[in-house]
Amino acid sequence: MNNDLPSLTQSLHDFATARNWEQFHSPKNLASALSVEAAELLEHFQWLTEEQSRNLSAPKTAEVAAEAADVLLYLLQLCDKLNIDLLAAARSKLIVNGEKYPVDRAHGSSKKYTDL
Amino acid sequence: MNNDLPSLTQSLHDFATARNWEQFHSPKNLASALSVEAAELLEHFQWLTEEQSRNLSAPKTAEVAAEAADVLLYLLQLCDKLNIDLLAAARSKLIVNGEKYPVDRAHGSSKKYTDL
Amino acid sequence: MNNDLPSLTQSLHDFATARNWEQFHSPKNLASALSVEAAELLEHFQWLTEEQSRNLSAPKTAEVAAEAADVLLYLLQLCDKLNIDLLAAARSKLIVNGEKYPVDRAHGSSKKYTDL
Amino acid sequence: MNNDLPSLTQSLHDFATARNWEQFHSPKNLASALSVEAAELLEHFQWLTEEQSRNLSAPKTAEVAAEAADVLLYLLQLCDKLNIDLLAAARSKLIVNGEKYPVDRAHGSSKKYTDL
Secondary structure, eight states: OOOSHHHHHHHHHHHHHHTTOGGGOOHHHHHHHHHHHHHHHHHTTTTSOHHHHTSOOHHHHHHHHHHHHHHHHHHHHHHHHTTOOHHHHHHHHHHHHHHHSOHHHHTTOOOOGGGO | OOOSHHHHHHHHHHHHHHTTOGGGOOHHHHHHHHHHHHHHHHHTTTTSOHHHHTSOOHHHHHHHHHHHHHHHHHHHHHHHHTTOOHHHHHHHHHHHHHHHSOHHHHTTOOOOGGGO | OOOSHHHHHHHHHHHHHHTTOGGGOOHHHHHHHHHHHHHHHHHTTTTSOHHHHTSOOHHHHHHHHHHHHHHHHHHHHHHHHTTOOHHHHHHHHHHHHHHHSOHHHHTTOOOOGGGO | OOOSHHHHHHHHHHHHHHTTOGGGOOHHHHHHHHHHHHHHHHHTTTTSOHHHHTSOOHHHHHHHHHHHHHHHHHHHHHHHHTTOOHHHHHHHHHHHHHHHSOHHHHTTOOOOGGGO
């Protein structure tokens, strides 16, 4: 099985088409679903200390992995609908972030670039 | 440039290390940041009709792409910290979803599998 | 029973104290929980059309009401911890919004004030 | 000025009507906006330690108060549209929570009631 993003996107497309779900998958709805899944992932961490979050048990990690998967699946479907090249966008964003947060000024700081 | 997820994850790792940001990047904090970015993406759609969301202008699509990139970047960093193989998790989830939502029962329905 | 917000806040305070939950209720954690509850509320609407969302069944409305309650309960606890007067803040925000969105320019537009 | 929730809800209603915004304010859209505002509130805390979140500066607290206000304003508008009595729902939820989390079993635990 080829595990890359285009192949995964195609699988998702086929999955939705087979179930006649395209009617529900407007970008607006997919963006909502993405946000809901991200919150379900966050729920696993809400009462943990940061230290505890760095030391999850194997079963808890598996639960988090399943939520992370949901986030990716909706993100890919959203990008598919909008013809967004997600990896290209991510690479571009990394370059932009490098300019917003120069190493010397951002070192050891969690401030937003507008406050650096 | 190799655009695949492991290479992107490595770039993110180097980016954070160069800025001494690892101290802020607990899984708990990354999960919060992921959720915040997903909401920023959703903000672009909140007052649009579904139809409008299917017909974004090019500039608006570029803004959405930048938010989608942010979501992916935090998702990859979170999975890196927790040693989660995101693509494997996504493939597994797709199989699980296929069992939860059999084609014949889920066809044309937006109900949750627990209500099918 | 007095149903106003200070009395509700006091009940929440007593509830958490009786269970020794104050240790978990940092503003950071309460803000996460608030966001998670808001997403649980959103989940009820994610696949509905706007029209369907205006015509919920009574049982669905009851489910949404329970989620709305959760949002309020965490919001009150967060404001309690930070000594924020929520109603005063809401009144102030309404005045600020009136200035950002003057009736003549904002009429019938869903644009953000920065784009009006 | 009467600061209670019904009066605030009425002000919000008048505000939206004067701007002809009712067309955008479907429950679906208001639920999205609520979730987006909750995430904006969370953003203020995402890189803070829990300890730092307990000791916000006055200006930062004012920013958080403004976001908390936004959350309440959308929550009230959503409940108004769905004829939900928010305070009654909150009181009911507190009773339900008391049953889900009995003092003796929930004491000092952050576990979900299903895991207690």
